[in-house]
Amino acid sequence: MMLRTSLTMPVAAAMMALSVMATVSCGQQSEPKIVAEAAEVKAGAPPVSATTTWPLARGDRSQTGLSHAKLGDKLTLKWRFKTEGAIKATPIIADGRAFIGSADGSFYAIDLATGNKVWSFSTIDGPLPKDAGKNEKKFNDPIEASACYVDGRVYFGAQDGNFYCLDAKTGKMEWAFETQDKITAAPNFVKSTDGKSTHILVGSNDSRMYCLDAVTGKKIWQYETGNIINGAPAVGNGVVIFGGCDGLVHVISVADGKKVSEVEITDYIAATAAVDGDRVFFGHHGNKFIYVDLKEKRIVWQFGQRDFPFMGSPALTKDHVLFGGQDRRVHFISKADGKAKWEFKSRGQFNSSPVIVGDRAVIGCDDGRVYMLNLADGSEVWNYEIGQPVAGSPAVIDGLMLIGSDDGSLYAFGDEK
Secondary structure, eight states: OOOOOOSOHHHHHHHHHHHHHOOOOOOOOOSSOBOOGGGGOOTTSOOTTOSSOBOSTTSSTTOOOEEOSOOOSSEEEEEEEEOSSOOOSOOEEETTEEEEEOTTSEEEEEETTTOOEEEEEEGGGSOOOTTOOTTOOOOOOOOOSOOEEETTEEEEEOTTSEEEEEETTTOOEEEEEEOSSOOOSOOEEEEOTTSSSEEEEEEOTTSEEEEEETTTOOEEEEEEOSSOOOSOOEEETTEEEEEOTTSEEEEEETTTOOEEEEEEOOSOOOSOOEEEBTEEEEEOTTSOEEEEETTTTEEEEEEOSSSOOOOSOOEEOSSEEEEEOTTSEEEEEETTTOOEEEEEEOSSOOOSOOEEETTEEEEEOTTSEEEEEETTTOOEEEEEEOSSOOOSOOEEETTEEEEEOTTSEEEEEEEOO
16 A cells, blocks of 8 residues: 655654554534534434434544443443454444444444344455556555444545445445545534535544535545644534644634634644533643633643543533543543542553443443443442453443454443343
């Protein structure tokens, strides 16, 4: 595969160093307020607050990591689906199936009831790059990016630089859009300004945010930043919000991709941010977790007790924010002032992003375990030892929690009953 990049060598070198450390996402907001996304979803779009679907990596288009499902405290392993490569992505759930990509270069649809493969799609069947020779060998390119589900289609990016659209029922490729570098960011979706079509938003390591027609793959617009985009965007109220490895929070127009505003952070933003009104919460490579007020265009508070970056994305409650860090801890802190309520310490780093389910939270850890924690005090409610790092993040629906691991497996845990 030929290297495709339009960046200068110093920037490319910085990008390569960063990509070793991070494969996560982020998103943010602007002066127009981002409201609860469930009210904005039009007919035909997936219900983001449903308890039987998990259509986006962080559950909803504001990236809150909040599930409205019911999940018991005592979980058992229901099934395990094995691939030939590490699973870094978050599974998505729709139509009674789980959808996940693997470092083995394949994207899978898995029956939720049985754990059996329904279909798989290999990136070796994707298009060759435009600058490839006729006889150039096409390798299976890893898939680390999470997907999204909209109107019977699944969308995901791969390290071959292609962004794919597949029929969710059959796995047949409907179209592929080529960017200029690999894609590790999860996509999001938004209705067009006239409400007649759906647009898919995705960032690439080529430093661009793309807006594509969901049905045809036609490019509607693109927005160029100063460095790679690992983060998924948040959407709402006519704007797209995301952080970048250029150290900026970008706010752009849904209609034409023009800049609305930006906030300078200075440090790499690799993880997907969570958005609550004018408030944006995320961690960065500068060893801090921060709250940015985008209406006032300022950092309200910073949290960081140790010199370790925050690679995972946060989850939000009404008054608190929950996140893990490479300091081997899960933190639960106040939205208002950034003061810690509790922390949970493990034997490994937390690069997984938590999901909040009722008064519990679930998260994977590099110590090889999946944890369920009590939100009231951070105490451990349940854990399961996989034995290999769990950098993937959970997806939760009623009675079922799915999570991938570096051992190449997707695990399904269900209520003991």
